[in-house]
Structure formats: C-alpha cells, structure tokens
Amino acid sequence: xxxxxxxxxxxxxxxxxxxxxxxxxxxxxxxxxxxxxxxxxxxxxxxxxxxxxxxxxxxxxxxxxxxxxxxxxxxxxxxxxxxxxxxxxxxxxxxxxxxxxxxxxxxxxxxxxxxxxxxxxxxxxxxxxxxx
Amino acid sequence: xxxxxxxxxxxxxxxxxxxxxxxxxxxxxxxxxxxxxxxxxxxxxxxxxxxxxxxxxxxxxxxxxxxxxxxxxxxxxxxxxxxxxxxxxxxxxxxxxxxxxxxxxxxxxxxxxxxxxxxxxxxxxxxxxxxxxxxxxxxxxxxxxxxxxxxxxxxxxxxxxxxxxxxxxxxxxxxxxxxxxxxxxxxxxxxxxxxxxxxxxxxxxxxxxxxxxxxxxxxxxxxxxxxxxxxxxxxxxxxxxxxxxxxxxxxxxxxxxxxxxx
Numbered sequence: 001x002x003x004x005x006x007x008x009x010x011x012x013x014x015x016x017x018x019x020x021x022x023x024x025x026x027x028x029x030x031x032x033x034x035x036x037x038x039x040x041x042x043x044x045x046x047x048x049x050x051x052x053x054x055x056x057x058x059x060x061x062x063x064x065x066x067x068x069x070x071x072x073x074x075x076x077x078x079x080x081x082x083x084x085x086x087x088x089x090x091x092x093x094x095x096x097x098x099x100x101x102x103x104x105x106x107x108x109x110x111x112x113x114x115x116x117x118x119x120x121x122x123x124x125x126x127x128x129x130x131x132x
Numbered sequence: 133x134x135x136x137x138x139x140x141x142x143x144x145x146x147x148x149x150x151x152x153x154x155x156x157x158x159x160x161x162x163x164x165x166x167x168x169x170x171x172x173x174x175x176x177x178x179x180x181x182x183x184x185x186x187x188x189x190x191x192x193x194x195x196x197x198x199x200x201x202x203x204x205x206x207x208x209x210x211x212x213x214x215x216x217x218x219x220x221x222x223x224x225x226x227x228x229x230x231x232x233x234x235x236x237x238x239x240x241x242x243x244x245x246x247x248x249x250x251x252x253x254x255x256x257x258x259x260x261x262x263x264x265x266x267x268x269x270x271x272x273x274x275x276x277x278x279x280x281x282x283x284x285x286x287x288x289x290x291x292x293x294x295x296x297x298x299x300x301x302x303x304x305x306x307x308x309x310x311x312x313x314x315x316x317x318x319x320x321x322x323x324x325x326x327x328x329x330x331x332x333x334x335x336x337x338x339x340x341x342x343x344x345x346x347x348x349x350x351x352x353x354x355x356x357x358x359x360x361x362x363x364x365x366x367x368x369x370x371x372x373x374x375x376x377x378x379x380x381x382x383x384x385x386x387x388x389x390x391x392x393x394x
Contacts, residue, residue, distance in 0.1 A: 007238075007239060007242070008239075010185070010235065011235055011236065011239050014231065014232050014235055014236075015232070015236075017228070017232075018228070018229075018232050021225060021228070077219065078219055078221055079219050079221055079222075080219065081217060081218060081219070082216075082217035082218070082219075083217045086217075
C-alpha cells in the first residue's frame with residue numbers, strides 16, 4: 001500500500017473540517033428556523049390577545065416570550081450578527097412597554113419583532129440572494 | 133381592522149415596572165474592551181496557525197495565491213477583531229476558508245505541473261544569450277527601466293555582463309552572468325577544497341541540545357569533558373557551543389560567568 005505524505009493527510013483533514021462546517025451550518029440554520037417559527041407563533045398569540053384587548057394575558061405572554069428570547073439570543077449570538085438580534089430585543093421591549101400601557105400600538109413592534117426573527121435564519125442560508 | 137380604544141398612558145405605573153432583563157450595564161464599555169482584547173488574542177493565534185500551516189516560504193517568496201491569502205487574511209481577521217457585535221466564529225471560519233484554499237492550491241501545484249503553470253504562472257526569460265527578449269517584456273508589461281533596476285539590485289549594472297535573466301513567478305529576477313564575468317571559484321583555479329558542512333550547535337543559552345549530540349554520535353560525558361577543557365564546569369554557564377565538521381569545538385561562556393571568574 002502506498003504511504004501518503006503528511007501534506008495529504010493535512011489536506012484530507014482540512015476538507016473533513018470544511019465538510020463538518022458546511023453540515024454544521026446547515027444543521028444550525030434548520031434548528032434556528034424551527035426556533036424562529038416557534039417564537040413567531042408566540043408573537044402571533046400575543047398579537048391576538050392585543051387585538052382582543054386582553055392586556056393582562058398579553059402582558060404575561062410577552063414577559064414569557066422575552067425570557068424565551070433572551071435564552072435563544074444567547075445561543076444565536078455565536079453565529080448571528082448581534083446588531084440584528086438587538087433590533088428584535090428593542091422591538092420586544094417597546095411592545096412590552098406599550099402592552100403595559102394598554103396601547104394597541106404594541107402591534108407594530110410585535111410585527112417588526114416577528115418579521116426580524118423569521119428573517120434571521122434566512123439571512124444565513126446559502127442561496128443566490130444572500131451570495132450576491 | 134379596528135383596534136380597541138386607546139387607554140390613557142400612566143407614566144408612574146410604567147416607571148414602577150420591573151427593570152428589563154436587558155437593562156444597560158455601566159460596565160458595558162469595559163467589557164467591550166476585554167472582548168476586543170480576547171478576540172485579538174484568539175485571532176492572532178488563528179492567523180499564526182494559518183501561516184505556520186501554509187509554510188515557511190510564505191514570508192519570503194510570495195506566489196500569487198499566497199499573496200492573495202495574506203492580503204485577505206488581514207481583512208477577514210480585522211472585522212470580528214474590532215466589531216464585538218460580529219460573531220467571532222465568522223472570522224475564524226473565514227480564515228479557515230483561506231487556509232483551505234491556500235493549502236489545496238499548494239497541494240495541486242505540487243502534484244501537477246500544468247496546474248502549477250496556471251495558478252502560479254511560468255518563469256519568463258527576459259534576457260537570452262545576452263540579448264533582451266522584447267516579446268517577453270511586452271507580454272509581462274515589464275519595462276526596460278524595471279529590468280535595469282532589478283539587474284543593478286542583483287549586482288549587474290551592465291546588460292552585456294548578463295547571459296540569461298529569468299523573471300521568476302514570485303517576481304524576483306534570477307541573473308546568470310556571462311562565464312567571463314562571474315566570480316572566480318576554487319575549481320577555476322584548480323585548488324582542492326575540504327568538505328565544509330554546517331557547524332552543529334551543542335549548547336544554546338545554557339541548554340544542551342541532546343538531539344544534536346546524538347545525531348553526531350556524541351554524548352553528555354564528552355560535552356562535559358570538552359567544557360572542562362575550556363574552564364567551564366556546567367552547560368548552564370555556556371552561552372553558545374558548537375562543533376564543526378573538522379571536529380573543532382567552539383565554546384563561549386556567558387558574560388556573567390566570565391566577569392565573576394575574572
């Protein structure tokens with residue numbers, strides 16, 4: 001059997017790491033999309049409560065959502081631009097304050113937060129739109 | 133869609149709300165400094181690994197692909213280094229991608245002559261048999277002044293002294309002078325010479341190099357005996373010691389030892 005040089009093994013190792021990065025990124029995006037949809041559903045629930053005028057329930061739901069988002073944010077911070085996540089955080093803080101004041105205007109920051117959360121995994125996807 | 137009627141805002145109630153979990157931290161600025169500091173250390177080590185893996189020639193003679201790697205690695209590392217908001221992993225993956233491309237290209241050029249010519253280019257003869265090759269200069273967009281400058285830098289101010297000049301793929305000019313103009317060698321004079329290899333370092337900064345001792349078939353007992361002949365009792369007191377291919381032992385004690393013994 002022909003003995004391979006160390007360069008060959010390093011090259012094979014590097015390509016193996018590259019493949020792991022590609023598969024790992026694909027897995028991260030899939031997991032991120034799943035969490036994003038779960039968060040989006042929660043926000044839709046809060047939006048429905050705001051529309052119904054149930055401020056107490058909306059306040060409770062957004063508090064829970066913010067705790068969930070903070071945990072998610074800490075994980076996503078490893079691979080997602082912090083500024084993009086800060087926009088979601090700001091929108092949620094705004095919505096929380098408006099809901100506390102029984103303001104229907106809370107729907108706007110909620111919609112913004114929902115849109116940003118759903119868009120975050122899409123920005124990391126390897127497609128032509130993101131490439132160019 | 134109709135929204136429910138707006139409720140009056142109550143500022144005192146809002147102020148009494150529990151502090152948000154994203155409240156601004158007064159230590160945030162200092163933390164950012166520490167993050168930048170830590171990121172610089174991490175990226176420095178990453179870039180250092182890249183340069184070590186890509187090889188020693190990287191620093192001295194740059195092929196086009198190697199130059200691209202070096203230029204790009206600085207930019208890729210700088211962004212996450214100075215922007216704490218950008219995930220560090222983005223920079224590391226970028227550097228890894230450059231390392232992968234550089235290593236792959238090096239491997240391909242090592243294995244295939246044809247791809248070597250495509251990726252690194254081919255050396256071009258710019259002076260052949262003492263005459264400038266105009267076609268080569270035009271093809272390379274290389275003017276005569278640049279050629280003369282590089283010839284002067286190589287120690288040949290007159291073109292008539294040059295037999296061949298080759299512009300290498302890394303941009304260096306290799307000059308082969310006419311046989312009458314090159315330096316005289318012992319062979320030209322018919323003088324026989326002895327073999328001259330490299331002296332082998334045996335002690336550097338007080339540390340004996342056991343690997344080198346073994347390589348030339350010597351041991352610590354021999355070394356200690358030699359040191360004793362030079363008035364030194366311990367290898368620790370030696371700044372540098374070596375042996376040449378003729379067996380001549382060279383030893384320089386540390387200055388502090390010399391002063392104390394004087």
